[in-house]
Amino acid sequence: MKKDFLEKRSHFKQPLKVTPFYEKFLGEMTEGYWYDWSGYKAASVIQDQELEYFAIRSTCSVFDISPLIKYRITGKDTENFLNKLTVRNVSLQKINTVQYTLWCDDNGNVLDDGTLFKFNDQDYRLCCQERHFPWLLDTSLGFDVKILEETEIISGLSIQGPTSASVLIKAGFKFIEKLKPFEMLQADNQVLISRTGFTGDLGYEIFLPNNLSHSIWDKIWEAGKNLGIKAIGFNALNIARIETGFVVANSDFITSEHAIRNNRARNPDEIGMSWMIDMNKPFFNGKSALANIRKKNKSRYVFAALEVDGKEPADGAIIYFNKKEEVGIITAATWSPTAKKSIALASLKIPYGHKIQSNLWVEIYVLRELEYYKMMKKVKIVKAPFVKLKRRSVTPPESR
């Protein structure tokens, strides 16, 4: 009884869960630099942030995506259910493809974004950043679907970089050279490989049951030895994703369930996701609200990709119009080693970034030996991605 009691309450000893790949990443780790990703202990840096970034861009990087929240949705009405849940038209998605998507609440504010993997008409996997089980269940009312939370039973690796295809082929994954971007295949009954990623580079994501994680890791690691394979943390990935212009929920925008202040949530138009919304669908969550927002021009923000003068990253900086009026904030910024520019993603208050595109400045504070340097740097609105790589979409990928 007492033992049972203690066992049930021993969670405090391990505040963060570890993924099935934990020991493998720990083996590579020299920095001890971890962070909390959805309750999992995840690496920020494994050995060296710059080297890890260059593994993404010039060889092959391995990133642990097991903490992604994963739902398996099956049943007769799955497609209709997903059409109600998400803003994109799921009926247009082909079997064995992946759709980047997002979903809204009643007011048209974004609840989360994620990727939708289609196995067949009645079987999908939804991966996302936040937990949504109650929302999915409540949305499924009236639909014949089954929703399974599989975050803790399915783990994942993201293999990204120019040599990633060669590594996987060498590791014994057949036919992956045929995969076009956003296509997927099942290597065997249990392992799913998709040509997707968060880097804008050639790359693949692998999802597998936890019990296979070590054997698959060993195979890939062995295959990658002479192809520059490197375990990476989030910091390196973050540089690559900013270069590609990808947004991260609750970092570049606040999701509606997290927003405490009522003007902080964002609708898809305000985070640059207008292209996703299919207003021709008969119905989806938030459709009438979005129609109303568009009809009355009620969107208040635009999301923009910016190039910043100089080389200092502009993290969290305030954007000014004419160096005076506050008109927005930088949500993510970095020095892009590939574009050789200081780049940023930003949320701007309409009409700035919309009708008014020039005379925009950021105020950057740089601390140098206990003295702040305050700089006003000019920014230019550009079109994302900052880094566009041919190898991302070439099929079959060049072998290396």
Add this chain to the structure above:
Amino acid sequence: MKSYDIIVIGAGHNGMAASIKLAQSGRKVLLLENSLQPGGMASSHDICDGFKSPTLAHLVNNLPSKTIHELNLTKFGLETNSHIIPSTCINSSGEYISVFNNYKSISENLSLKDKENLKHLIKRLTFQSGLLKRFLFDTPVNSNNITFSKKLKFLKTGFDLRLKGKEEFQEFFRMILMCVADVLEEEIDNDLLKGLIAFDATLGINLGPRSPTSLMGLLYKISGEFNGQRGVQVLPKGGIKNLVDAFYKSSISAGVETIFNQEVDSLILEDNKVRGVKTKDGQEYKANIVLSSVSIVKTFLNFIGPKRLDTGVLRELNSLRYKGNVSKLNLALDKVPVSDFLKLDQLKSRIVYAPSIDHIEENFNPSKYKELPKDPNLEILFPSIIDETLSPKGSAIASIIVQNTPYDLKDGWSKSKEQFCENILTKLELIFPNLRKSIISTQLLSPSDIEDQFHVPGGHWHHSELQIDRMYALRPIFKFSNYNTPIENLYICGAGTHPGGGVSGISGINSANQILLNHQ
């Protein structure tokens, strides 16, 4: 496919009231009714030949002169000098008190102290409920509907309350969330009187006299009026049927086309706009405006369906409390009942069996656990003794409301119903000996029967709980409180919307006004 300006679903009093108002404005109105007669929960039926019993509602307590006037009810047979019904509260040993006109005059067997205190209490409650009454004919505010004049009205109401003096001002805020039992025990000694008032406060809602906010139920009841007379219970001449007929005749005269026996299956939607109504037998009726007077739950979950509703709205609808707890027992008697305690004159009153606050609370307790009360509280009315036209000479109808009978009984209604009915009859025989022998026909409608017969999910006679968290702007939910819905040009009215239940037609009138305002 026939087309109309407006389709109204459900020919209950609210549906008819709205249709009349809309037709009066010159619009072509179609009223669709599921059953074979108008009236909904206020309709009557023959329980056996010649016995016209009010199926559910048997008294009116809120029919303001504004309703009567705007719907021309007097022109179509409603007599404004209808029977004002006194209340008699009795216990099983035959002690009773009688109360007239909004608890104002009381039978002699009450102490002088109680009489004085009651007078003050009722005066105060009447004032307080008067503040609520101001908002009866208003479209409640919500996020799309806050106008300057509405703000001004709130301000003025607050001002008037303050002008009434410091004491009344403080008392209002002290009492508004109290339970009715505490308020009564502060002022009154007589158990029967306390029982009667506590019964009136809690009848029809899932609260006991000791549940917080149960005083609100009493304020709601007292806010009612019949043609200018506050807080009275009225049996219209010719029974409640006559009132329903007046509604119906007025609707015909206004030009409303009513089709009976038409069960609505779904709403025809085009994008986010309503385009008409489809019936179960496949008929389609076209209209660019649809007003549903049936239960909110049915309107949204059945006529539209969960697949077509935003998840947030769906969550709110699913969290509505709409399980009824009132049953109705209708009896046809071949003799006028005789009581050892009550004179014939008192049989013309509303006889309430609620001996004390504790008795009601004890009856309420099992309902929390989905069980039936052992000695249920009753409201007994003999409409045919008051109005002799309702049954053959020498016979009588008993119309009995049974409190605290939960919808979702633990053992299921089919198992418990017969025994429960027997229990009630046994209790009745304590007051009316030999009643059982004179019964020709018995009909007990449990909440689940009410659900089936009147197509109200949960069988709740207010469609959904009428408590302070679901009143005014929060009724049925904040998003829909101005009779609009997220579906363009679909409107709602009925007991589930502001101001709630009771045969009053007010929500019908309010929603019709809202439609006329939006579509000038």
